[in-house]
Amino acid sequence: MDKAQTLEQLSAAKTAHIKWVNRAKALVGGLPVEKDAIPVDSTDCQFGQWFYGEGQKLHAIPGMDRLSTIETLHFTLHDTYLKIFGLYFGEMNRSFFSKLFNMKPKISDSDKALAKEYFQQLEGVSKQLLDEIGRLERRLNAMSAESFEEK
Numbered sequence: 001m002d003k004a005q006t007l008e009q010l011s012a013a014k015t016a017h018i019k020w021v022n023r024a025k026a027l028v029g030g031l032p033v034e035k036d037a038i039p040v041d042s043t044d045c046q047f048g049q050w051f052y053g054e055g056q057k058l059h060a061i062p063g064m065d066r067l068s069t070i071e072t073l074h075f076t077l078h079d080t081y082l083k084i085f086g087l088y089f090g091e092m093n094r095s096f097f098s099k100l101f102n103m104k105p106k107i108s109d110s111d112k113a114l115a116k117e118y119f120q121q122l123e124g125v126s127k128q129l130l131d132e133i134g135r136l137e138r139r140l141n142a143m144s145a146e147s148f149e150e151k
Contacts, residue, residue, distance in 0.1 A: 007141065
């Protein structure tokens with residue numbers, strides 16, 4: 001495991017997370033967003049793919065207690081987005097014709113307001129997640145390349 005490569009991968013995963021949040025923001029803001037553009041499952045998004053792939057190697061480094069906090073926040077983030085997803089793409093809100101022609105369901109004003117509330121929660125969790133990722137980056141940067149590669 002190479003320190004520079006790991007930091008590069010972490011940075012790319014963090015950028016992917018920010019893009020994911022921005023797509024959710026676009027959806028809640030009324031912009032057209034494809035159903036599959038924002039992965040619901042925490043293992044399907046680019047951050048989750050890194051975290052549950054290469055990111056798991058960080059567990060071998062002593063003092064990587066940030067990983068469990070990052071995982072919890074990441075799950076919470078996706079659980080919150082699932083509520084937004086249900087409002088916008090839930091099958092219960094769709095008519096026969098919208099299902100037939102794969103049209104986006106109509107969303108009521110009250111559901112839009114609820115989605116905005118959920119998005120505010122999502123943004124808060126995202127900020128916490130980014131703070132934890134920043135702490136992880138600082139911890140990794142503080143390690144010497146030699147001690148990092150010994151792990």
